[in-house]
Amino acid sequence: MTNDRRHIVSMKDFTRDEIDFILERAVTLETLARSGRSDILTGKILALLFYEPSTRTRMSFETAMLRLGGSVLNLGSKEASSIVKGETLADTIRVISTYSDAIVLRHPSEGSARMAAEFASVPIINGGDGAGHHPTQTLLDLYTIKKESHLDNLDIAIVGDLKYGRTVHSLAYALSLYGANITFVSPHQLKMPEQIKGDLKAMGARVSETENLDEVLDSVDVLYITRIQKERFPDPTEYNKVVGAYKITGEHFDSVREDMIIMHPLPRVYEIDSSVDNSPHARYFEQSFYGVPIRMALLTIVLGVDV
Amino acid sequence: MIPGKELRVHPIRDGTVIDHINAGQAMNVLKILGITGSSSAVISVAMNVSSQDIKYKDIVKIEDRELEDKEVDKISLISPNATINIIRDFGVADKHRVELPEMVESMVKCSNPNCISNTNEPVTSKFEVKKDPIRLRCIYCEHVIEENIAEHLI
Ligand SMILES: Nc1ncnc2c1ncn2[C@@H]1O[C@H](COP(=O)(O)OP(=O)(O)OP(=O)(O)O)[C@@H](O)[C@H]1O
Ligand SMILES: [Mg+2]
Ligand SMILES: [Zn+2]
Numbered sequence A: 001m002t003n004d005r006r007h008i009v010s011m012k013d014f015t016r017d018e019i020d021f022i023l024e025r026a027v028t029l030e031t032l033a034r035s036g037r038s039d040i041l042t043g044k045i046l047a048l049l050f051y052e053p054s055t056r057t058r059m060s061f062e063t064a065m066l067r068l069g070g071s072v073l074n075l076g077s078k079e080a081s082s083i084v085k086g087e088t089l090a091d092t093i094r095v096i097s098t099y100s101d102a103i104v105l106r107h108p109s110e111g112s113a114r115m116a117a118e119f120a121s122v123p124i125i126n127g128g129d130g131a132g133h134h135p136t137q138t139l140l141d142l143y144t145i146k147k148e149s150h151l152d153n154l155d156i157a158i159v160g161d162l163k164y165g166r167t168v169h170s171l172a173y174a175l176s177l178y179g180a181n182i183t184f185v186s187p188h189q190l191k192m193p194e195q196i197k198g199d200l201k202a203m204g205a206r207v208s209e210t211e212n213l214d215e216v217l218d219s220v221d222v223l224y225i226t227r228i229q230k231e232r233f234p235d236p237t238e239y240n241k242v243v244g245a246y247k248i249t250g251e252h253f254d255s256v257r258e259d260m261i262i263m264h265p266l267p268r269v270y271e272i273d274s275s276v277d278n279s280p281h282a283r284y285f286e287q288s289f290y291g292v293p294i295r296m297a298l299l300t301i302v303l304g305v306d307v
Numbered sequence B: 001m002i003p004g005k006e007l008r009v010h011p012i013r014d015g016t017v018i019d020h021i022n023a024g025q026a027m028n029v030l031k032i033l034g035i036t037g038s039s040s041a042v043i044s045v046a047m048n049v050s051s052q053d054i055k056y057k058d059i060v061k062i063e064d065r066e067l068e069d070k071e072v073d074k075i076s077l078i079s080p081n082a083t084i085n086i087i088r089d090f091g092v093a094d095k096h097r098v099e100l101p102e103m104v105e106s107m108v109k110c111s112n113p114n115c116i117s118n119t120n121e122p123v124t125s126k127f128e129v130k131k132d133p134i135r136l137r138c139i140y141c142e143h144v145i146e147e148n149i150a151e152h153l154i
Helices: A016-034 A056-067 A077-083 A090-096 A112-119 A135-148 A166-176 A193-203 A238-245 A283-287 A290-304 B026-031 B068-080
Strands: A045-050 A069-073 A102-107 A124-129 A155-159 A179-184 A205-212 A222-225 A261-263 B015-022 B042-051 B056-063 B084-090 B089-095 B103-105 B126-130 B136-138
Touching: A016 A056, A016 A135, A016 A290, A045 A056, A045 A090, A056 A069, A056 A102, A056 A124, A056 A290, A077 B103, A090 A102, A090 A112, A102 A112, A112 A124, A124 A135, A124 A290, A135 A166, A135 A261, A135 A283, A135 A290, A155 A166, A166 A179, A166 A193, A193 A205, A261 A283, A283 A290, B015 B026, B015 B068, B026 B056, B026 B068
Parallel strands: A045 A069, A045 A102, A102 A124, A155 A179, A155 A222, A179 A205, A222 A261
Antiparallel strands: B015 B056, B015 B084, B042 B056, B084 B089, B103 B126, B126 B136
16 A cells, blocks of 8 residues: 555645554665665655755755665755745746656745645655644654554653644644544643644544643653743743743653653753753654654655665 | 515515525625625625524525525535525525535635745635534645634635
């Protein structure tokens, strides 16, 4: 199945079987992701069309393509904005389609990747559309959980900005396909929207929420931390209070599950103290590496190449 | 039909009666039909009429006009139980309930200002329609509109 999926736009397009297929493909490619080079995608060209800056997403796609033996056309944010000045995204996509075998798009407007897929003659991979979707992030998060913990019978706490953080919404959505037991931990200003919670429950997730991190620490397999942005708080003292309350430090680990892991999509700012980095629970750097096998898997799938 | 039964306004010879409109939505129906204070069409509106099937309903009657499919689709979004009665020669010649389409195109403006459908890109808005209660999901940004749908009609 699913070797025929053309575009990667939103997690909502995926069934659990399709996700499992991608994760399995990533398992197959992980050794290659760590070192070396193959000729799986020799002769294929990937265009990276980034209208907004990105380090991790762009570089890990580049690495993924190089390890698979393909080449990359890299249009940084500066070039993208000057080359295409005044041109619609739709036209740019039509043109770049003729130069490449697949396009990774990052664009500030929500829904841009869905629209690009309508105009492209090659596969589109959404590398982030505004505050919208970032499916490759969600897939690498799932892969991290699969590798470093377990997707079945998962107890996970998702912490931070759950209101505006829409990548968190796609993660929660995907986890509900696995029947996860999800606890949302956030200040009351940044709670998960009711409507999304309703959707998640309808899909089979067990969902609860709290403002108090300590309440859940000892009973989760995964602690997924996200950034709380200053802009969300009109009052800076309020912001400081919230950041302090959700900061992870070594003191938190006295009675956590032995195999509990901590994830963070990075970059972190104040959310995780650097003293946590050497703890056996920290997995955020592994998580960021797992972006490579996941993106390799997606590239082989959208380009229709068997591995 | 027998005049007098539910007829609070004078009978019309030819035209359309939009019945069972959700109470309070009559003005929005007029807006959908492009009827403003300066239109020349002959219109009568009854609001908050009590009826057996719904507690209160609105009714709009328009002379010498039948509705376009797109107008009917828009009405279905704000009044999914409305009925469209075609009046010919004072009688009800045809009656059907509005039907919620599965997808609406170029009818609703996405309420997410940052949505690609609100830019100068060559795309029109498209929404998936979910029922009970009505929810419209933008196929581009996946933003959901579920309240005051009338305000978002194009
Ligand atoms: N000639 C007419 N002029 C104006 N209004 C009319 C005319 N004929 C019917 N109507 C109105 O059209 C609507 C439908 O008429 P109909 O006789 O089918 O009523 P009904 O049996 O109550 O229908 P329903 O089952 O849809 O409620 C009613 O609101 C009625 O008042
Ligand atoms: Mg009646
Ligand atoms: Zn939208």
